[in-house]
Amino acid sequence: MAVPQSTIALIFDYDQTLSPSYMQDDVLFPEFGIDPVQFWNKCNRLVKEQAWDGELAYMKCLLDYLEMDGVTNERLSELGAGLNYFPGVLDMFEDLPGEVFRPEHAAAGVHLEYYIISSGLKALLDGSTLKDKVKAIFGCEFGTDADGRISFPSRTISHTTKTQYLFRINKGMISYDDDVNDHMPPSLRPIPFDNMIYVGDGPTDVPCFTVMKKNGGQAVAVYNPIDPSGRSFRKCFQLCSHADRVQHIAPADYRKGSHLRLLLEQMVRETADRILEGRKEERDSGTVAAPGF
Numbered sequence: 001m002a003v004p005q006s007t008i009a010l011i012f013d014y015d016q017t018l019s020p021s022y023m024q025d026d027v028l029f030p031e032f033g034i035d036p037v038q039f040w041n042k043c044n045r046l047v048k049e050q051a052w053d054g055e056l057a058y059m060k061c062l063l064d065y066l067e068m069d070g071v072t073n074e075r076l077s078e079l080g081a082g083l084n085y086f087p088g089v090l091d092m093f094e095d096l097p098g099e100v101f102r103p104e105h106a107a108a109g110v111h112l113e114y115y116i117i118s119s120g121l122k123a124l125l126d127g128s129t130l131k132d133k134v135k136a137i138f139g140c141e142f143g144t145d146a147d148g149r150i151s152f153p154s155r156t157i158s159h160t161t162k163t164q165y166l167f168r169i170n171k172g173m174i175s176y177d178d179d180v181n182d183h184m185p186p187s188l189r190p191i192p193f194d195n196m197i198y199v200g201d202g203p204t205d206v207p208c209f210t211v212m213k214k215n216g217g218q219a220v221a222v223y224n225p226i227d228p229s230g231r232s233f234r235k236c237f238q239l240c241s242h243a244d245r246v247q248h249i250a251p252a253d254y255r256k257g258s259h260l261r262l263l264l265e266q267m268v269r270e271t272a273d274r275i276l277e278g279r280k281e282e283r284d285s286g287t288v289a290a291p292g293f
Contacts, residue, residue, distance in 0.1 A: 002187040006109040006279070008271050009169050009191045010096075010264065013162075013200040013208075014118035014125065014139075016232070017252065019085050020224050023120045024062075027079040034065050055119055055140055055156040063142075063150065070149045073123045073142060080127025086224075088255030092264070093133040095256070100269040108279050110272045113191075117165045119157050119204065136174045138165045159204035163211045169196070193217040195275070197267050201252070202235040209245040218247060218267050222260060225251035 015022045029036050039061060046057040097112045114134040116125060122139030125131065143154035157165070167173075168180050172190040186192065193215035198208050201222055212219045221239045223232040236249040250260035 003190050004109055004279075005190060005192055005195065006111065006275050007191050007195060008110070008112045008268055008275075009115060009135075009196045010112060010268065011115045011117060011166070011169065011196060011198045011208075013205055014116055014120050016201040016224065017199055017205075017222055018089050018116075018130070019083060020226075020252070021084065023080075023083055023124050024058075026084055027082045027124065028062070028076075031079055032066060032069060032071075039065065053156065053158065055158050056153060059140060059142070059153040059156065063152075066150065070147070072148045073144060073150060074148075076121060076123035076142075076150075077127030080124035080131075081129070083124065083128045083130075085130075086252040086254055088253060088258065088261065090129060090133070091256070092254040092261060093130070096265065096268065099256075100265050101272060105272045105276055108276050110275050112268060115165075115169055117157065117162050117208070119159065119162070122155075136169075138168075160207050162205070163207045166193075166196070166198070166208060166211050195271055197264065197271070199264075201232070202239065206239070206243075206245055209239070213245070218271075219245070220260070220263055220267075221246045221249045222252040223249065225253065 012018055019026065024039075025036055028034065029039065043054070043057045043061050046052040046060065047054050052060070093114060101110065101112075116130065116134055116137045116139070118125065118137070118139040120139055122137055122141050125137045125139055131137065138157060140153065140157055141155040142150035143152045145151040164180060168178070170189050170191055170193060171180060171184050173180050193212065194217060196212060196217040198205070198212045198217060198219045199222060200208060200219070205221070209219045209221070211217070221236040223236040227233065239245040240247075240249045248263055250263055251258070252260065254261055
């Protein structure tokens with residue numbers, strides 16, 4: 001028996017997608033007196049000179065810098081309350097469903113879920129004001145020692161492994177206890193890819209953009225409109241006009257009436273209408289008229 005497939009998933013990267021800065025720069029470095037230039041130079045040396053994975057490199061460097069402070073995941077979550085976002089982010093999460101859904105959508109069970117897939121630290125996001133607005137947050141994680149201090153990376157999410165989490169959302173397997181590689185027929189997957197919209201900021205999101213495009217989903221690349229170098233815009237323009245990775249690019253302004261907000265509203269609305277029409281067709285094709293007199 002097929003599942004209703006009436007859920008729409010709006011999925012976000014975090015750094016430079018929902019926030020103009022990297023989360024480490026935002027709250028970690030100021031709190032512990034870490035020089036960002038020295039930190040990232042150290043990470044880059046591990047990557048370039050010793051061929052480290054980028055996410056493992058930055059987590060190793062964080063452990064080196066934070067070792068003397070005895071930092072716990074709980075402490076990281078406390079710092080997450082200080083994360084900053086692009087304009088309109090919090091209101092968008094609150095207001096979008098009421099702006100796009102009609103009563104007939106609700107009657108058919110159509111609804112919207114939010115997800116975040118980030119190569120940043122999950123503990124920081126778990127302490128942020130976004131935590132209660134999303135269905136699930138996927139990010140890099142630290143394991144702890146016997147005293148509760150962060151001691152070793154327990155999970156990393158790179159730009160390529162991000163795609164695993166798209167399939168977890170697709171299959172409804174958001175718990176790590178679920179094996180995302182288990183076979184599941186398309187008719188049993190609660191959120192088909194054509195019910196998904198992915199929002200990212202650049203090359204690190206290319207694998208997710210590609211999965212969305214190949215499987216009927218939608219994608220938007222966002223850029224920082226006040227980036228004085230113009231690099232943020234150029235990388236999005238390249239993704240859209242030359243690499244053909246995304247259908248749309250927009251400034252990362254989530255306020256009502258903005259280009260991005262209008263795009264997201266229309267994408268969700270059209271997806272909801274398509275689901276509703278599909279439900280009507282299923283009902284009509286399964287209905288047998290009563291005999292006449």
